[in-house]
Amino acid sequence: MLGAPFTVAAAEDLKEPDIVENGKIVDGRTMIPIRIVSSRFGFQVDWHQESKTVIIRDDITRIDLQLSTPKAKVNEREVMLDIPAQIIQGVTYVPLKFLGDAFGANVSWSSPFKAAHVIYADTDLLIYTTIPPVPKLTEGQIRIFSDIANQAAVITNASDAKKRYKPYFTSEMLGNIIWYKGLPFKTEFNSASHGSVEYGDMYRSTATVSQVAHFDSLVWVSRTMEFRFVDHGWKVSRIDFKYVYF
Missing domain, CATH: 3.10.450 (Nuclear Transport Factor 2; Chain: A,)
Known part of the structure; x- marks a missing residue:
């Protein structure tokens, strides 16, 4: 007997995104480790200790991101952050929305998996926060x-x-x-x-x-x-x- 209870649809062969496991939820905001993500995008990341500023750049784009301020510069264009960049356990974090505003990345959020899906150029990332990857x-x-x-x-x-x-x-x-x-x-x-x-x-x-x-x-x-x-x-x-x- 071949019955309906045992039917299964064929699984689709999907490309697997790169996984980043150390995202955070801070005051209800999804926070992204900016150095790791920027590096995956192909950007160079530098830290200026005196000004407490992260500089992210490639041949076309330069992003200046200063800690404790809700403002950042993208090629001299001012971009507002939901909350200021901050250091958590030695890692600099920015709000998820910043990836779309600064990089023009396509950003979405999965509530069941507590993960951000970020697509930028040829880079496809899944950034997990409070729940580990399956x-x-x-x-x-x-x-x-x-x-x-x-x-x-x-x-x-x-x-x-x-x-x-x-x-x-x-x-x-x-x-x-x-x-x-x-x-x-x-x-x-x-x-x-x-x-x-x-x-x-x-x-x-x-x-x-x-x-x-x-x-x-x-x-x-x-x-x-x-x-x-x-x-x-x-x-x-x-x-x-x-x-x-x-």
Whole structure:
């Protein structure tokens, strides 16, 4: 039986942004480590101790950013900051909006991930603040999930299955498995053999992994597991089976 509860959409192969993990939230404002970000943009960054000024420049643009003042200069043009630049644990921070005003960068904010997405020229950055980046699925985790999916192919005791598989499946997926008393195919897949992990968004909060196993004669079956990062960990959210003919 190939049922709708086990359908999964193919993950899109997305380019991964560079990650900066030391953004801050100060008085409700998103603050960006200006030296790291400017360097990623290809700018030279210098610090003038006497005037407490950061100078950011390339062949075309010069930005003068003085601590404790809400004003900055971009090629002699005055730019106002939401709040003044400040040093936190030895790192100079500016408000997120400054990247758009000074560099002309495209800036957006993700509330669920507490991260700023910044695009400037060919540079694509994700700057995390209070929540760390989602960890990638490891080879060891994939093997464990593969073995668990093999075991869950047949469910004989619903109560036992709820306890046993709760750490590995989302609530919806586990409910489907118990309702159908297992998975559509009872074929066992090799936990050590699988395709590459494909992440579904730039935050890497969803992923898919596919496997193939021999079914009958010249027919094989593929199993695609979709993962979602929930409750501070990875869980299987959907499983899809398809025939593969050779």
